[in-house]
Amino acid sequence: MKSDRRLVRKGSLEKLFEVLKGDNRQVYAPFSRNGRTSYRKIEKFSDIATDYIQTTQSSKEVSFPRTEKILDYSKNADGMSVKGIEPDQIPQIMLWGIRPCDAMGIGELSSIFNWDYKDEIYNNRLSKVTVLGFSCSKTDEYCFCTSVGGNPGNTEGSDILFTQLGGNGDYLAEILTEKGEKVIALSPELFEAAGDIEKEKFLADVPVKFSHKEIYGKLEKFFDSEEWVGQSLRCIGCGACAYVCPTCACFDIQDDSHGKLGSRVRCWDSCGFSLFTLHTSGHNPRNVQSARWRQRIMHKFSYMPERLSVYGCTGCGRCSRACPADMNILEHLTSIKEAAL
Amino acid sequence: MDELIKRAKELLEAGTVKVVIGYENGSADKTRALFAIEPKDADKLIFDSRCVMNLATYITKAEVKGKGKMAITATLPVMRAIIQLASEFQVNDSNLLVLGITPESKMIEFKDLAEVEAFVHKYTIEIEAKYSEKLEKLDKMTPSERWSFWIEELSPCFKCYACRAACPMCYCHKCTVEFNQPQWIPVPSHDLGNLEWHMMRAIHLAGRCIDCDACYNACPLGIPLNLLTKRMLIDAKEHFGGYQPSIKADHLMSTYKPDDKDNFIM
Numbered sequence: 001m002k003s004d005r006r007l008v009r010k011g012s013l014e015k016l017f018e019v020l021k022g023d024n025r026q027v028y029a030p031f032s033r034n035g036r037t038s039y040r041k042i043e044k045f046s047d048i049a050t051d052y053i054q055t056t057q058s059s060k061e062v063s064f065p066r067t068e069k070i071l072d073y074s075k076n077a078d079g080m081s082v083k084g085i086e087p088d089q090i091p092q093i094m095l096w097g098i099r100p101c102d103a104m105g106i107g108e109l110s111s112i113f114n115w116d117y118k119d120e121i122y123n124n125r126l127s128k129v130t131v132l133g134f135s136c137s138k139t140d141e142y143c144f145c146t147s148v149g150g151n152p153g154n155t156e157g158s159d160i161l162f163t164q165l166g167g168n169g170d171y172l173a174e175i176l177t178e179k180g181e182k183v184i185a186l187s188p189e190l191f192e193a194a195g196d197i198e199k200e201k202f203l204a205d206v207p208v209k210f211s212h213k214e215i216y217g218k219l220e221k222f223f224d225s226e227e228w229v230g231q232s233l234r235c236i237g238c239g240a241c242a243y244v245c246p247t248c249a250c251f252d253i254q255d256d257s258h259g260k261l262g263s264r265v266r267c268w269d270s271c272g273f274s275l276f277t278l279h280t281s282g283h284n285p286r287n288v289q290s291a292r293w294r295q296r297i298m299h300k301f302s303y304m305p306e307r308l309s310v311y312g313c314t315g316c317g318r319c320s321r322a323c324p325a326d327m328n329i330l331e332h333l334t335s336i337k338e339a340a341l
Numbered sequence: 342m343d344e345l346i347k348r349a350k351e352l353l354e355a356g357t358v359k360v361v362i363g364y365e366n367g368s369a370d371k372t373r374a375l376f377a378i379e380p381k382d383a384d385k386l387i388f389d390s391r392c393v394m395n396l397a398t399y400i401t402k403a404e405v406k407g408k409g410k411m412a413i414t415a416t417l418p419v420m421r422a423i424i425q426l427a428s429e430f431q432v433n434d435s436n437l438l439v440l441g442i443t444p445e446s447k448m449i450e451f452k453d454l455a456e457v458e459a460f461v462h463k464y465t466i467e468i469e470a471k472y473s474e475k476l477e478k479l480d481k482m483t484p485s486e487r488w489s490f491w492i493e494e495l496s497p498c499f500k501c502y503a504c505r506a507a508c509p510m511c512y513c514h515k516c517t518v519e520f521n522q523p524q525w526i527p528v529p530s531h532d533l534g535n536l537e538w539h540m541m542r543a544i545h546l547a548g549r550c551i552d553c554d555a556c557y558n559a560c561p562l563g564i565p566l567n568l569l570t571k572r573m574l575i576d577a578k579e580h581f582g583g584y585q586p587s588i589k590a591d592h593l594m595s596t597y598k599p600d601d602k603d604n605f606i607m
Contacts, residue, residue: 034563038497056561057499066499067529141369233405234374236398238506240561243499254528265529268499275519288404324503324559325394326373 003155004175006184006191008162013171014045019187020094028062029096030055039095048097053140054316058246059098060109063126066243068266070121070253075260087124094183096132101145101314103133103157105246111308112249121266130179133158137167139204142317144330147210150315152203159183163199172197206315209330212305214337219302223294227339231332232293234325239270241296241319241327247312250276271295297332342388344448345414348440349383352412358438359409362399364392374399378408388414388442395555397422397509401431412438415457417464418553422509424458425549425586431512458588466552466584472571479568495535497562500528504566505542507559510549517541543569548577548584548593 008016020027021043029042032049036056042048049055072083110126113119136143136152145151155161159180162171172194175181184191242248252269255262269276272293277286286292300312313329320328349361365375365385372391376399377383397419399405415423420441426432434453441449441460451457468476479487502518505511518526518538526541527534543566550570557567577584580602581593 033497034565036497036561036563038562067531067534229404233376234399236402236503236506236559238503238559239501240503240559243501244561252528256527256529256531256534267529270501273502275515289402290404320368322561324507324561326367326371328368331368 004181004184005194005197006173006175007194007197008171008173008190009192010164010168010170012190016187016190017045017048017096019190020096020183025092025094027094027096028059039098042096053136053138054099054101054143054318054321056318056322057244058105058316058318059095059102060105060246062093062095062129063106063122064109064113064249064251064268066268068121069263070266071264073262073264085121090125090128093129094132095129097134098131098158099136099316100133100152100154100156100158100161101143101150101316102246103131103161104145104150104154105314105316106131106157108247108304108308108310108312108314109249111304111310112247112312115308130183131157131159132183133161135161135163135199135202136204136206137164137202139206140317142320142328142330143204143206143315144209144317145315146206146208147333148311148313148315152206153199163202165197165199165202169202172199210333210337215301215333216305218336218339218341219298221341222336222339223298225339225341227336228290228294231327231335232290235272235289235293235327236325237272237274237289237292238324239268239272240322240324241329242270242272243268244318244322246314246316246318247300271299293327297329297336301333342386342448345388345440345442346383346386348448348450349377349386349412350380352438353377353380353383357410358412360405361386361412361414361440362396362405363414363440364388364394364396376405376408386414388446392416393554393558395419395422395507395509395553397426398507398555400437401426401509401512406436410436410438412440414442415439416442417444417461418551419509420457420461421466421551421586422553424454424461424588425551426509426512427454427458427588428586428590428592429549454588458586462585462587466574468552468571468574472568475565475568476572476575479572491536491539492532494564495539496532498530498535498539498564499562500530500535500538501561503559503561504556507555508546509553509555510546510551511542517545539566539569542566543573546570547573548581548595550574551586 026041028039030037030049031040037049037052038055038057039059074081113122153163155174155176159177160183161174164171175184250269251266254265254267256265278284304310304312352358361377363375363386364372365387367373374396375385395418396413400411439451439457441451443449526537552574554567574584577593584593
């Protein structure tokens with residue numbers, strides 16, 4: 001559908017927040033704690049963090065929680081009884097304040113959860129999420145959305161995209177989907193008619209660092225490069241990059257048991273961990289960090305574009321900001337672009 | 342640090358070591374580990390107050406260790422970690438040469454680890470005042486307040502294990518959390534799973550943690566996990582006369598004497 005453009009006064013945002021909170025809906029928005037910003041359920045408008053380039057964690061937890069119960073079981077005299085999770089237990093979520101790169105990431109994440117098997121739990125959760133994106137007016141050296149098909153005012157993935165018109169100004173609201181229209185219907189008086197507004201001049205400038213051909217084309221022939229060894233030497237093999245990433249989808253299934261009762265739980269996992277690919281035989285096909293690092297880059301920039309027609313990267317830069325060893329994905333991609341074959 | 346660059350180059354050119362581990366400039370005014378393998382790589386070596394990552398975490402990493410004899414730029418916390426690792430038979434004189442950096446930022450090359458140990462023993466591990474205050478506040482809490490404090494602080498943890506990866510003492514190939522027959526620690530990062538993981542990690546570091554804050558600095562979520570290990574250092578001081586890494590000393594938590602106090606048993 002063609003987007004409907006409205007104007008929302010700066011002072012109306014709080015009113016909108018209060019309306020969204022009603023009727024058993026939950027508002028998830030950026031919240032700062034210990035100097036880090038993450039999404040969580042917010043009760044008070046004033047608790048929403050605003051002073052950040054990008055949140056430390058992505059918003060993927062609303063549809064793919066780090067720890068998610070998928071069934072409960074109990075052992076009894078007759079054997080075992082199993083109870084699944086009912087879709088009506090999943091809350092309606094208003095996802096407030098996500099950046100356009102995260103909104104674009106929802107599509108990338110969904111492509112994995114719907115590749116061959118349609119993941120019901122993921123899809124159920126996502127169906128109950130309304131995405132209220134906010135364009136970027138600020139950027140830093142870690143951002144590269146424009147190199148992977150995004151931009152600071154990208155509407156893809158948002159139900160409504162808000163763009164602030166200047167530092168302390170009102171907001172242009174682009175209503176992009178039916179879910180977005182439902183939000184307007186809750187409080188139509190807050191959405192005024194917008195005149196001709198050129199939103200581009202209020203957006204951050206994120207320079208393009210590489211083209212699809214320069215990376216995707218290169219990686220096809222790059223599997224055996226020595227470059228991976230040099231790049232990964234300082235990687236310490238934690239999962240911080242994967243866990244802050246909006247598109248990393250790997251998980252592990254665990255049974256969390258307490259005597260005769262228990263739950264089956266889906267937990268985040270990461271290809272950076274040394275035991276991620278350890279076979280029962282004891283063989284580990286990715287037994288060195290360079291093979292694990294290569295997998296991370298190849299999966300995002302070669303395998304996903306090849307199989308799912310999307311990147312597994314939104315250029316949000318979170319992995320680089322979060323890395324305790326200063327692995328910088330943009331720098332590594334640039335050196336792949338420049339490396340001799 | 343011209344002296345450091347010069348010495349690193351000499352060591353690489355002469356083949357005395359195969360790799361020099363140090364710091365280089367990273368992104369956004371951060372610093373990061375540099376692995377100089379060719380003499381020219383050493384030109385990138387730097388040292389300044391931003392260089393706080395504990396590089397000793399790399400000397401047990403197979404891909405680094407596998408290159409051959411290592412030299413390492415070592416500040417006092419890194420030297421402490423090296424001595425603790427030597428006492429656990431993870432490094433020795435044949436695979437590691439220490440290019441020490443004194444608290445006054447002077448380079449000092451050590452002949453062997455015994456010299457490093459002697460240098461380390463000139464200083465004691467002191468808990469910084471800002472942390473002592475936090476710990477005192479925690480001590481004054483009732484057990485239920487303290488419980489709530491930790492549940493709240495640990496609740497954001499998503500178990501990326503950056504704390505473990507950054508810690509020089511966490512070099513096990515398979516960590517307790519990865520054993521699942523039986524499953525000692527719940528894998529899910531819910532409140533109980535997070536609490537058990539951090540308690541277990543802290544206890545495994547009792548009498549081994551050299552107080553470098555690498556775990557806290559590595560945590561992408563800023564969880565103050567170093568408060569746990571700092572508290573243990575205070576306990577070690579009160580009950581066992583303090584902790585100082587030593588190549589041949591008895592280990593604080595794995596040594597038993599018949600006349601040990603048993604008044605902690607309720």
